[in-house]
Amino acid sequence: MALREIITPPDPVLRRKARPVKNFDEKLQTLIEDMIETMRAAPGVGLAAPQVSVSEQLIVVEYGDDEDEEAPPKLYVIANPKITRFDTETELGVEGCLSIPGLVGEVERSLAVTVKGQNRRGQPMTVKARGWLARIFQHEIDHIEGVLFTDRATRVWKPEEPVGDLA
Secondary structure (H helix, E strand, O other): OOOOOOOOOOOHHHHOOOEOOOOOOHHHHHHHHHHHHHHHHOOEOEEEHHHHOOOEOEEEEEEOOOOOOOOOOEEEEEEEEEEEEEOOOEEEEEEEOOOOOOOEEEEEEEOEEEEEEEOOOOOEEEEEEEHHHHHHHHHHHHHHOOOOHHHHEEEEEOOOOOOOOEO
């Protein structure tokens, strides 16, 4: 495992639509482990492969339960993720990004989503997420589409205090 460099604009990889993952081989497993280590070291709650200069549809997310703060965070590794259902109810929330250090913004997101994709071994999987976890999935899946949170933000600013839980 190794820490990978998190790229920032104007690196063109951040704006490119990522390729689907086709090979669930050792190279992919190494990338997954590196992404998890990089996300945790940053620290963040999510990371997409394009953020580490790999234009593939792969995300890692690690977040605890909104209802139970004592529960350990759950790790999600999803290749080829697609949001198949968006809740019609939305809310504005403040987001930051490991690829855009020093800025945060208000972004409107669905309160709940259903994400389908493949696990790290290529098996089909589905995740139903609500609240902050749903926001993280939407943010990370935007990355594999070449979309940054600043593209969706109603306003962007430099926070006075450091921001935790960056995706």
